[in-house]
Amino acid sequence: MLEFENVSKSFWTGTQRKVILENASFHVERGKSMGVLAPNGTGKTTLINMMAGLEKPDEGKIIRNGNISFPLGFMGGVVSNQSAKENCRYISQLYGLDPDYVEAFCRWMCELKEYFDMPLGTYSSGMRARLSFALMLALDFDMYLIDEGMPGTTDVNFNEKASSILQERIATTTIVIVSHDPDILEKYCRCAGVLRDGYFYMFDTLEEAKSLYEYQSKD
Numbered sequence: 421m422l423e424f425e426n427v428s429k430s431f432w433t434g435t436q437r438k439v440i441l442e443n444a445s446f447h448v449e450r451g452k453s454m455g456v457l458a459p460n461g462t463g464k465t466t467l468i469n470m471m472a473g474l475e476k477p478d479e480g481k482i483i484r485n486g487n488i489s490f491p492l493g494f495m496g497g498v499v500s501n502q503s504a505k506e507n508c509r510y511i512s513q514l515y516g517l518d519p520d521y522v523e524a525f526c527r528w529m530c531e532l533k534e535y536f537d538m539p540l541g542t543y544s545s546g547m548r549a550r551l552s553f554a555l556m557l558a559l560d561f562d563m564y565l566i567d568e569g570m571p572g573t574t575d576v577n578f579n580e581k582a583s584s585i586l587q588e589r590i591a592t593t594t595i596v597i598v599s600h601d602p603d604i605l606e607k608y609c610r611c612a613g614v615l616r617d618g619y620f621y622m623f624d625t626l627e628e629a630k631s632l633y634e635y636q637s638k639d
């Protein structure tokens with residue numbers, strides 16, 4: 421469903437090469453949700469962006485089959501001077517979905533009240549995070565890409581609602597979560613990888629990935 425074949429990626433900072441991935445090969449199977457453990461600053465966002473097709477590898481191939489989401493938190497498609505209602509209806513049309521359904525789902529999910537009809541420019545970062553998450557769930561993807569677990573919202577009700585919807589979705593879709601925190605992966609993932617210093621190690625179970633990650637973290 422998603423396959424990395426000998427993928428390499430690095431950034432030139434002006435003084436050195438920051439290596440994100442060195443010749444990495446792994447795949448995500450349909451129905452087998454995957455976690456990736458990676459310390460902060462090592463390339464979580466870059467990896468998720470490559471999975472979403474937003475960032476290209478320097479070398480190697482990324483094969484994407486099925487309907488893969490944009491990364492949770494990615495707000496590239498929304499327009500700040502328009503309301504959540506207008507954005508939801510517009511984006512639903514781009515994906516060929518019923519605008520009434522997408523609007524109703526997001527209105528229920530994010531609990532933005534009157535702000536749902538006000539421009540996004542008036543939202544707090546938590547409100548934007550809630551809208552982004554609701555939109556992602558409304559758009560019915562085969563695979564959901566999530567950077568660092570749940571959105572950065574302190575709204576306990578929303579987090580509980582979002583977490584239970586995501587749990588339900590696991591039965592019919594595939595989720596990829598990249599995080600520095602093994603506890604975040606626990607609830608959702610059936611297999612996991614570890615990314616560190618450009619090397620990607622894939623394991624059949626989260627337990628094995630955690631053992632390596634925790635061992636490496638002792639250094």
Ligand SMILES: Nc1ncnc2c1ncn2[C@@H]1O[C@H](COP(=O)(O)OP(=O)(O)OP(=O)(O)O)[C@@H](O)[C@H]1O
Pocket residue numbers: 431432433438440458459460461462463464465466467
């Ligand atoms: N366009 C770029 N040019 C140069 N360096 C970049 C670029 N994009 C990312 N980097 C660097 O690559 C490294 C990995 O960045 P990335 O955002 O993917 O990591 P991350 O694990 O998601 O980080 P964090 O945990 O801080 O969210 C960082 O050192 C970052 O500064």
